[in-house]
Amino acid sequence: MPDNPREWQCDRCMLADYDAACCLCPLRGGPLKQTTCKQWAHLTCSLVITNVKFDRQIVWKPIDISVVQPFLESDRTTCCFCSQKSNGNISNYIMGLCVRCTNTQCMEYFHVTCAHREGVLFELNDNLTSFRLLCKKCQMNKLYRNSSIHHHNPNHQQNDRREGNIELDMMVIARYSPNCYSYARIVEHCDEMMHHVQFVDNTFVDNIHSADILNRDCEKDRPMIGDPIEVIWNKEQLHGKYAGCHKTKMYRIEFDNGLQTSFKREDFYKLNDDIPKRVQTTKIE
Numbered sequence: 001m002p003d004n005p006r007e008w009q010c011d012r013c014m015l016a017d018y019d020a021a022c023c024l025c026p027l028r029g030g031p032l033k034q035t036t037c038k039q040w041a042h043l044t045c046s047l048v049i050t051n052v053k054f055d056r057q058i059v060w061k062p063i064d065i066s067v068v069q070p071f072l073e074s075d076r077t078t079c080c081f082c083s084q085k086s087n088g089n090i091s092n093y094i095m096g097l098c099v100r101c102t103n104t105q106c107m108e109y110f111h112v113t114c115a116h117r118e119g120v121l122f123e124l125n126d127n128l129t130s131f132r133l134l135c136k137k138c139q140m141n142k143l144y145r146n147s148s149i150h151h152h153n154p155n156h157q158q159n160d161r162r163e164g165n166i167e168l169d170m171m172v173i174a175r176y177s178p179n180c181y182s183y184a185r186i187v188e189h190c191d192e193m194m195h196h197v198q199f200v201d202n203t204f205v206d207n208i209h210s211a212d213i214l215n216r217d218c219e220k221d222r223p224m225i226g227d228p229i230e231v232i233w234n235k236e237q238l239h240g241k242y243a244g245c246h247k248t249k250m251y252r253i254e255f256d257n258g259l260q261t262s263f264k265r266e267d268f269y270k271l272n273d274d275i276p277k278r279v280q281t282t283k284i285e
């Protein structure tokens, strides 16, 4: 990848093959790579469909879709978003392959790029070799069950504290400044998108806020997996590759003096939570 990600060109653009189209999905456009069988595919589509490990190699080598080649001929699943069958329609125009929501109870099938556009959650498994895909319905169910999705240090105390509903207008105790906790009120809760990024040195981070991705407006134009992005992380501006996202429940809390801040559930206390001794409330002037 060049130093400036904006100069990055996909294989299709470099070869000026403008009729090239992804053989794994119906989306026309987006960066394409050549496959070993001389077809074209989106990096996102091939990563998700073939479940190959995401590493630097992939960026340079042609995509190997030989594992899924047989299915391209035989699969007749219908995408729940674009309603196009996987392939085999009258014009024999290949419509790619559908993948399925990771929730085994769920029967939603979709094209990778259709899913991406419709807000299906793409999460890399811990071994970085396969993706979990969660359709919107299943994301919501999961949020209601857990009140938030967590990967890091889910210790018991935190789990216990997340039990029970947080209602609007509820009084809570939250950190106002580094050494000061105060009573405050829940004014809003919402899902915030946390983005996953693989940096050039292969570090993997999964808690990037949309606002910290500089070269894309993630709310309107979510990057595809593998897209080059510029990120603010630890106060540094870094280059990396987009690697998916998940949603976290965030709570907007208002202090007595009108100041509002967003908190994760584990960062504030309900009045009947087990409140640690170090948390002393102060009245804010």
Ligand SMILES: [Zn+2]
Binding pocket: 009, 010, 011, 012, 013, 014, 030, 031, 032
């Ligand atoms: Zn291109």
Ligand SMILES: [Zn+2]
Binding pocket: 022, 023, 024, 025, 026, 027, 041, 042, 045, 112, 113
């Ligand atoms: Zn595709």
Ligand SMILES: [Zn+2]
Binding pocket: 026, 079, 080, 081, 082, 083, 084, 110, 111, 114
């Ligand atoms: Zn589709």
Ligand SMILES: [Zn+2]
Binding pocket: 101, 102, 103, 106, 107, 108, 134, 135, 136, 137, 138
């Ligand atoms: Zn589902």
